[in-house]
Amino acid sequence: MDAQLQDLKDRLAVVRDLHAAVALMNWDQDTNMPAGGAQGRAQQMSTLSRLSHEHFVDPAMGKLIDDLEPWAAEQPYDSDTAALLRKVRRDYDRETKVPGEFVARFSKARAISNSIWPTAKKTNDFAKFAPHLEEIFGMTAEYAGYVGYTDHIYDALLDDYEPGMKAAQVEAIFTPLREETVKLVQAVRESGRPVDVSCLSGDFDPDTQLALATKMVKAFGYDMNRGRVDQVAHPYCTHFGRDDVRITTTVDPKFFNSNFFSMLHECGHALYEQGSAPALEGTPLAGGVSLGIHESQSRLWENLVGRSRPFWAWAYPQVQASFPHLGNVPSETFYRAVNKIEPSLIRIEADEVTYNLHIMLR
Structure with missing residues (x-):
């Protein structure tokens, strides 16, 4: 199992490196890239995002996960190995539902919108950014459709950030917090201090x-x-x-x-x-x-x-x-x-x- 585990980690490291390259391109776009480079940068980020996705959903990755899961289940639950297999299984099952073509298209759309937003913000020109915002909203809903959900579309999106959490659980926390926070803000406002x-x-x-x-x-x-x-x-x-x-x-x-x-x-x-x-x-x-x-x-x-x-x-x-x-x-x-x-x-x-x-x- 040691050889298979190392093979899995080597493959995951490649995916991680590609993610880092996309993040570095995004940082450079925000800090140093000339404005004229936006379209080319968007295409580059799209290509790397697609390659990262393809590498991760490779059937060979899935077979490694299948082979390692029974062994990992015997390890202590809080061990790095057991946690890694749980995380990779979850991510693999989600990512295999999403077409590579969509990953590339979504990455490019986000990069282009990110290049438009700073200028629109600076000039207070929402109309310039609105079509891109609408496109991102539409594609985000499309992504949720690929991943799937039962009760609320936001469940599919929330799961990317808070694994296992549902919109209903968030609302159960937010509702009483909102009521008490509003009371506190009003009390401060009326305090006369x-x-x-x-x-x-x-x-x-x-x-x-x-x-x-x-x-x-x-x-x-x-x-x-x-x-x-x-x-x-x-x-x-x-x-x-x-x-x-x-x-x-x-x-x-x-x-x-x-x-x-x-x-x-x-x-x-x-x-x-x-x-x-x-x-x-x-x-x-x-x-x-x-x-x-x-x-x-x-x-x-x-x-x-x-x-x-x-x-x-x-x-x-x-x-x-x-x-x-x-x-x-x-x-x-x-x-x-x-x-x-x-x-x-x-x-x-x-x-x-x-x-x-x-x-x-x-």
Whole structure:
């Protein structure tokens, strides 16, 4: 069985490498690629996505899974081997339902839409992006049809991010949480305790912002020898292995929170990725259990740490040193400002309380 297990891992490593190549192309598209390269890049990503899919659904992969499953079932349930076979079986059964032609077409459509969105956002031209958004929605529904579902179309999509979870289970969590959150927001609004947030707006040099936030994430433990920070239209964390985990951010020269808390948030994702066990590298087990667990890490560092009094007792003198015009702003004023609860339109700039409402709305 050792030889077959190694064969399986070797094949999975190829799939993982192809996924990483697509992710790297996507990162480059967002950070460095010239605008004229969008169509060619979309085709390249489409080709690699199709090749990755074809390699994974190869009948030889299926036979290896069949042969190894009885042996893996005898291993401790929480062992890496048993977990790997469960994960690969689940993914294989899903992916074999999806045509390779669709995988290529969907990848290309997403890449093209991603190249259109930043310009449309910058010029506030929704009509320019709307046809691409409609296409992506349609193809996402098509994907759900291939994968299959019983009760709700979102079940097929949710399963990609939270394996085994159903839309009804999410709603059972969201309904009482939404009711209590709305009550809390209303209570805060009616409390009659205004919060001065004027200190968060003004002139904040972008380079200084980046240097300060980078100092913060390094203090959190983000290894810059295995990562980097770049500017994009919408912040995210991406990875091509545990030793290459990159943070992207958006810098608003007139608003402090945007870049600072985005960096703390993405740092949480990055720490989770950089902390992935070396033994899992090259397998589907690398990079985290689920999106929910991933998000728990990002919001832990952004909110539970990044908006706490102990953190600001340490960080605020450094913020004042970076932006001397805050020298006369009391630490308590700044602390209250970054913790103000107020409904807003931008999810990534939402406060700790109203953020969940943005998720529920989506």
